[in-house]
Amino acid sequence: MTAASVMTPLAARVARVDKETHDTFTLAMESGNGVDLPRFRPGQFSMLYLFGAGELPISISGDPEKPGELVYTVRSVGQVTYALVTRKPGDSVGVRGPFGTQWPLASARGRDILIVAGGIGLAPLRPAIYHILRQRGDYGRLVLLYGARGPRDLLYKKELSAWSYLPDTQVLTTVDYGGVNWRGHVGVVTTLFRFIRLQPGQTTAFICGPELMMRYVVRELETRGMPAGHIHLSMERNMKCAVGFCGHCQMGPHFICKDGPIFPYPEMRPWLDRYEL
Amino acid sequence: MTAKAAMRKQFTLNPAALEQLFSVLESHDFQIVGPTIRNGTIQYDYIKGCKELPSGWTSEQERASCRLKRRKDDALFGYVPGADSLKRFLHPPELRLFRAERENGVFRILDNPAPAPKLAFVGVRSCELRALSILDRVLAEDRYPDAAYVAARRRIFIVAVNCTEPAPTCFCTSMGGGPEAGGGFDLLLTEIVSDNQHVFVAEAGTSEGSGVLAVLNPGEVTKEIMAALHEAMDRSKAAFKREVATEGLRELLYESFDHPQWDRVAAQCFLCANCTMVCPTCFCVTVEDSTDVPVRRAERWRKWDSCFTQNFSYIHGGSVRLSPKSRYRQWLTHKMAAWVDQFGTFGCVGCGRCITWCPAGIDVTEQIAALRGTAAPAASDGAG
Amino acid sequence: METQTLVGTLAKHPFLVGMLPHHVDRLASMAFEVKFKQDEFIFREGDESGFFYLLLSGKVALEVQAPARTFRIQVVGEGEELGWSSLLSPARKCFQARCLEPVIALAFDGVRLRGACDADSEFGYCLMKNVLGVVAERLQATRLQLLDVFKPVGSKMI
Known part of the structure; x- marks a missing residue:
């Protein structure tokens, strides 16, 4: 009976490992045993299992329209993530999922899209960007504000540059600490708001980054008149199961794994500022 | 008691019939889990027959305290439930999810058939039945069912017992329950024990329960027994010491x-x-x-x-x-x-x-x- | 720049939002346009606080130099302000301002601005209120920066 259980991973095969930054890698997985990898919706995550080492929730960062492949961007910060990014093509990695809610791309149709990402938080937003760029006519202006610690921590640099040349698309990046060779912006991501034209009434915002960053971004957006209902956040908590059994990811009444990770801001507002909730 | 429960046909069983109940359940391949004395407390465990029930024993419970105590009678279910509930058996403390083996960087998940044993729980209280329905909601009826729980849950038989012995720590009456089992059992017993009689009033909650009950040749319920049952339950309801105000x-x-x-x-x-x-x-x-x-x-x-x-x-x-x-x-x-x-x-x-x-x-x-x-x-x- | 164009340009700068027209005129009378080339320094650490700038185009990095390292603290650009310390009593610059792109700005002599503020306290109050807004925003951003929210805190780094 465990074979059919949602707790049993599918052994997928590592197809590619690309180095994004000094500590962050993108892994592409393909079917490992003839069983098709499942499709996913932008914003969802998988549980990646490393043989004997453990399992972690990792956002899917690839193109939702590219079937047969699941792509993850992983920052090596611990034992399991280190083991993940040092896989070689051909190795097995266990995949469960995809799990969780998606960015509300359908209800955002016809509106401007503001994406605010911090650090590795750009990863779960990339599938949404791919979707928007593919269905370009369905959406208004696309603005991407992206902050990272330093220039060497910026993800997807080539794509960021390519997107910035697209019509009706504005891409602004900033770093908290710049070196002398960095010609771009220095300052926290909220300092970028001065440089964009925001039409609060017709914009939907997708935000993903450290919780502190998201809190400040939401405050900035509300100051600029954005209705709370059009702000969406991707949340993070400890997860052991991803399906609501383990209880670890609770935040107030919400299970981040199955009720989220993406929430409309009004659902999160009562819980965000509560220390040790 | 719900209207539905009130309509259930009630019978009597003597202690000997209870012994027979164990045999019937075992003949249906059930492993029986019931209250028994272990490590100086009364707790659920796998038991073989009536003789392992805590006949004549109870436990005195208060905050931070649980003591075995001899009863004045030979009641089989005159105990207060111990530390463990059905959770230990249906949602066990440790469960292997899978085994896997690896060669040259490639691993495969090995088939891990975990045959769920057929379990018959004896002596289940109303609070535990309600806890089970809460666990059902979480582990079986949510978006993702827990396969292990569902498989185990599907194969159980429950012999519930109306609670005639609430502890001073109990407050089920505040939480929407009470000493009487409302549902969720296959068989329900109420133990009536006094100087001159020891009898169980039995009713079936499911067709499986009816089937088992029929084999036990139950007797008719007399007025005197019904009066004793009501008296026992009234005494039980009056024994609750703690409460919680749940409004708001x-x-x-x-x-x-x-x-x-x-x-x-x-x-x-x-x-x-x-x-x-x-x-x-x-x-x-x-x-x-x-x-x-x-x-x-x-x-x-x-x-x-x-x-x-x-x-x-x-x-x-x-x-x-x-x-x-x-x-x-x-x-x-x-x-x-x-x-x-x-x-x-x-x-x-x-x-x-x-x-x-x-x-x-x-x-x-x-x-x-x-x-x-x-x-x-x-x-x-x-x-x- | 013609005076009229100057007034128009000034009035559109976010720094002057909410200022009364005669205050804008007064500022315009003190403003002059300046241009800097890429990589040119507008000021250096230790300089006497001289001018207050409203940036019209281009980007300026605020940096501090240490042996073998340059820390880039902040980048300001079009629609932002530079050199607000010149509005306070004379002090020396704590940072250097390097142009990352060709920069066009309106410059104001700090001494003259301070003089105007002293002479007309209503004008001074309005100007200082806007300067305080800029300083508060910078302080807030700097505090967020101090939180270093992207800092890796895991057990092992590669």
Whole structure:
């Protein structure tokens, strides 16, 4: 009976490992045993299992329209993530999922899209960007504000540059600490708001980054008149199961794994500022 | 008693028929789990026959205290439930999720058939039936069913017993229940024991239960027996000592986030997690991975976890709930508030286990009263 | 720049939002346009606080130099302000301002501005209120920066 259980991973095969930054890698997985990898919706995550080492929730960062492949961007910060990014093509990695809610791309149709990402938080937003760029006519202006610690921590640099040349698309990046060779912006991501034209009434915002960053971004957006209902956040908590059994990811009444990770801001507002909730 | 329950046909069984019940269940391949004396307490375990039931024994329970005590009669079910509930058997403390083996970097998940045994539970109280329906909601009826739980749950037979012996720690009557089982059983017994008679009033809750009951050649219920049954239940209902005011409880908990009572209870709490282990509805688990030394075989186990541990809320960078008070608050707020939002009921049936088995003598009913401001802040009177 | 164009340009700068027209005129009378080339320094650490700038185009990095290292603290650009310390009593610059792109700005002599503020306290109050807004915003951003929210805190780094 465990074979059919949602707790049993599918052994997928590592197809590619690309180095994004000094500590962050993108892994592409393909079917490992003839069983098709499942499709996913932008914003969802998988549980990646490393043989004997453990399992972690990792956002899917690839193109939702590219079937047969699941792509993850992983920052090596611990034992399991280190083991993940040092896989070689051909190795097995266990995949469960995809799990969780998606960015509300359908209800955002016809509106401007503001994406605010911090650090590795750009990863779960990339599938949404791919979707928007593919269905370009369905959406208004696309603005991407992206902050990272330093220039060497910026993800997807080539794509960021390519997107910035697209019509009706504005891409602004900033770093908290710049070196002398960095010609771009220095300052926290909220300092970028001065440089964009925001039409609060017709914009939907997708935000993903450290919780502190998201809190400040939401405050900035509300100051600029954005209705709370059009702000969406991707949340993070400890997860052991991803399906609501383990209880670890609770935040107030919400299970981040199955009720989220993406929430409309009004659902999160009562819980965000509560220390040790 | 519900209208439906009132319509059920009632019979009598003598103690000998109860012995026969065990044989019938075993002949249907059930392993029987019932109350028995182990390690100086009465607890659920696999038992072979009536003789292993705690005949003539009960346990005295109060906060931080549980003592075996001889009864004046030979009642089989005159005990107060022990630390474990059905949770231990249907949502076990440790469960292997899978085994896997690896060669040249490629692993495969080995078939891991975990045959769910057919379990017959004997002596199940109303609070435990309600706890089971809460676990069903969480583990079987939510978006993702827990395969192991569903498989085990599907194959059980329940012989419930109306509760004639509530402990001073019990408060099920506050949590929407009571000593009488409302449903969720295959067979329901009420034990009537006095100087001149020892008899069980039995009724079936399912067709399987009817089938089993028919084999036991039950007798007719007399007026005298019915009178004794009502008297026993009335005595039981009058025996409850603790209560919780549940009106607006969800809102109270959410609004009490900064209440100073959390600091007071944290000063007593050892963070031992006993309350979550003995709670019949606490379902949280963690997973653990292991390998052999050449890393060719691996196993993944699921184990009970508790929101009282520091690692429970660990995210990259540290634990969200560092302070003891935040962990007690999480537990109680989940039970009495968030659970309502998540699953439509409280996560508490009022069984009182967390009061009995808290080594610090923390009483959940006092904590709630203190948050309401209807009681003096829980002092450590009588605390173990 | 013609006076009229100057007034128009000034009035559109976010720094002057909410200022009364005669205050804008007064500022315009003190403003002059300046241009800097890429990589040119507008000021250096230790310089006497001289001018207050409203940036019209281009980007300026605020940096501090240490042996073998340059820390880039902040980048300001079009629609932002530079050199607000010149509005206070004389002090020395704590940072250097390097143009990352060709920069066009309106410059104001700090001494003259301070003089105007002293002479007309209503004008001074309005100007200082806007300067305080800029300083508060910078302080807030700097505090967020101090939080270093992207800092890796895990057990092992590669």
